[in-house]
Amino acid sequence: MVDFKVRKAEDNINARLPKLFNESGLGDIIDKGDLVAVKVHMGEEGNFTHIRPIHVRIIVEEIKKLGGVPFVTDTTGVGLDRPRGTAVGYLRVAASHGFTSETVGAPIIIADGLKGLSGVKVKVDGKVIKEVEIGQAIAEADCLISLAHFKGHPRTGFGGALKNIGMGCVTKSGKAQNHLKMKPYVKSELCNGCGKCIGFCPVDAIEMVNGKAKIDRENCVWGCGCWAICPEKAISSWGEMHRDPEEFCIAVVETVSAVVNYFGKDKVGYMNFLYDITAHCDCFPFSDNPFVPNIGVLASRDPVAIDRASLDLVNQAPGLPYSVAEELGVLEKGSDKFSKITMIEYLNRFPPVDPLTTLKYAKEYGLGKMEYDLVKI
Numbered sequence: 001m002v003d004f005k006v007r008k009a010e011d012n013i014n015a016r017l018p019k020l021f022n023e024s025g026l027g028d029i030i031d032k033g034d035l036v037a038v039k040v041h042m043g044e045e046g047n048f049t050h051i052r053p054i055h056v057r058i059i060v061e062e063i064k065k066l067g068g069v070p071f072v073t074d075t076t077g078v079g080l081d082r083p084r085g086t087a088v089g090y091l092r093v094a095a096s097h098g099f100t101s102e103t104v105g106a107p108i109i110i111a112d113g114l115k116g117l118s119g120v121k122v123k124v125d126g127k128v129i130k131e132v133e134i135g136q137a138i139a140e141a142d143c144l145i146s147l148a149h150f151k152g153h154p155r156t157g158f159g160g161a162l163k164n165i166g167m168g169c170v171t172k173s174g175k176a177q178n179h180l181k182m183k184p185y186v187k188s189e190l191c192n193g194c195g196k197c198i199g200f201c202p203v204d205a206i207e208m209v210n211g212k213a214k215i216d217r218e219n220c221v222w223g224c225g226c227w228a229i230c231p232e233k234a235i236s237s238w239g240e241m242h243r244d245p246e247e248f249c250i251a252v253v254e255t256v257s258a259v260v261n262y263f264g265k266d267k268v269g270y271m272n273f274l275y276d277i278t279a280h281c282d283c284f285p286f287s288d289n290p291f292v293p294n295i296g297v298l299a300s301r302d303p304v305a306i307d308r309a310s311l312d313l314v315n316q317a318p319g320l321p322y323s324v325a326e327e328l329g330v331l332e333k334g335s336d337k338f339s340k341i342t343m344i345e346y347l348n349r350f351p352p353v354d355p356l357t358t359l360k361y362a363k364e365y366g367l368g369k370m371e372y373d374l375v376k377i
């Protein structure tokens with residue numbers, strides 16, 4: 001770990017990141033000539049508390065020094081009509097947030113193709129998930145470095161290394177599968193036969209039958225967001241289709257497991273950036289006040305240990321005034337901030353989830369350990 005306390009230039013976090021990267025053993029996963037997927041989330045349009053481009057660049061330069069060939073990558077978001085719904089849209093948003101090949105020092109490649117439908121399918125034998133579709137460019141890489149902004153998440157309590165992999169490395173279909181327990185369907189009593197959804201569907205999975213739209217759920221690839229574009233709200237809504245929080249956490253963990261096993265544990269490394277720690281994840285189109293002070297950056301080869309240590313550090317920190325920590329009454333050092341955060345958005349629709357749920361399942365799936373030694377550099 002490097003912390004944010006700095007009194008002189010040479011102790012600046014930017015100056016200490018290369019040491020953190022190398023001393024934590026992340027460099028060891030890279031062989032000369034490896035194509036290295038540097039997985040980041042470059043922020044939804046309107047969000048400005050995502051990871052900073054300069055920190056991505058510093059790690060990119062370290063990878064190059066080791067003979068790796070890095071590219072910076074993420075996948076498109078759910079919903080073709082959303083700002084990051086296509087590779088073109090995502091690159092436009094990323095540039096507006098300061099992420100360009102010039103600023104990060106490597107090409108930026110949106111991994112799941114132009115519309116987010118391009119990936120490599122991997123069979124899994126999970127409780128919830130049976131097949132995971134890894135974004136094509138990530139799947140073709142030789143190794144994977146996760147650079148995750150650590151923050152809250154109203155559905156899971158927090159988002160860090162596990163979520164950066166389990167949600168971020170898969171196609172639109174994979175993201176929809178993690179979130180949703182069913183494919184969309186048309187409520188024929190509400191459908192007026194306007195045909196808008198038929199023109200929108202990228203795989204022709206919707207047809208008109210007796211003046212009403214009908215979704216062929218076999219051919220539906222999920223995740224394109226037809227439910228959001230129907231003017232009559234005749235297609236099942238996101239909320240109606242969503243998994244309950246525990247099942248959602250299991251789905252994410254099973255997807256992480258598929259991705260990590262695909263690469264092999266010795267070809268994946270993790271860094272968590274604990275700054276601008278907001279209650280919502282970077283997929284939200286806004287940035288609330290951070291609820292704890294900036295803490296530092298962690299690096300590890302174990303995604304469970306790094307997320308557990310990050311969660312503990314945030315809970316141990318004092319809450320900040322004018323933030324959700326004050327609103328929820330968790331200003332004291334040591335108060336369980338993440339448990340409260342799951343209550344801010346979805347309390348009326350979903351029961352709050354224990355933030356340890358994701359970690360508990362990740363440990364059960366053999367992804368890593370809850371125990372850790374925190375070594376400060």
Ligand code: SF4
Pocket residue numbers: 186190191192193194195196197198212213229230231232233234235
């Ligand atoms: S967009 Fe909505 S109202 Fe129009 S055809 Fe499709 S389901 Fe029916």
Ligand code: SF4
Pocket residue numbers: 184200201202203204205206215219220221222223224225226227
């Ligand atoms: S029917 Fe399925 S494939 Fe077609 S737009 Fe809707 S989610 Fe996408």
